[in-house]
């Protein structure tokens with residue numbers, strides 16, 4: 001069960017070298033925009049020596065554009081772990097994932113639920129992940145038709161992805177190449193708000209849940225059980241609360 005973020009110790013705040021954050025529900029406000037306070041806090045973290053990166057279900061072009069605006073120096077992990085770069089505009093890392101299983105799963109579901117299951121418009125910009133509209137068909141009904149493909153609910157969009165792809169697995173794979181001589185899992189802090197972040201919460205010991213009021217109650221239980229710490233308020237305002245807390249500790253220890 002997650003503890004209040006105020007249990008993050010000064011030692012933990014100081015040992016953090018890499019902060020990886022989800023975007024939707026974690027950096028965004030209730031109106032889906034990213035507030036100036038998020039930009040300021042990310043800048044403060046980077047200035048205090050924390051490498052900040054993005055790990056999201058969004059497409060690579062969307063994340064790179066946001067990465068430029070945030071001026072971050074860390075990795076960009078897109079499509080829930082299927083696509084990655086070590087830095088904004090860096091080289092694409094070969095993770096070896098194929099889109100074929102998800103496309104086949106979409107065709108199968110469209111035949112089973114004609115009219116209800118449809119691909120989303122932004123599939124054209126996605127390389128591996130397939131995003132779908134499910135209308136009112138319950139997730140439980142859909143997953144029984146899937147074999148080597150997972151159906152993940154971000155609280156915003158439903159994603160079809162080959163089993164095994166996750167934000168957590170991909171971040172773990174990149175760690176050795178981050179910074180000058182790599183970063184260990186204990187030196188990473190991960191931030192997220194939904195079921196697509198569970199792999200981050202499970203793999204990395206230092207995780208922060210940003211409460212998302214839009215998340216289904218059963219998924220809220222799952223993420224609260226998995227995350228180490230929790231912000232006191234939802235959305236990007238919760239990110240700012242916790243990230244500022246960490247930046248303040250680091251600034252204090254820099255002076256002393």
Ligand SMILES: [Mg+2]
Pocket residue numbers: 022023024025026154192193194
């Ligand atoms: Mg999210």
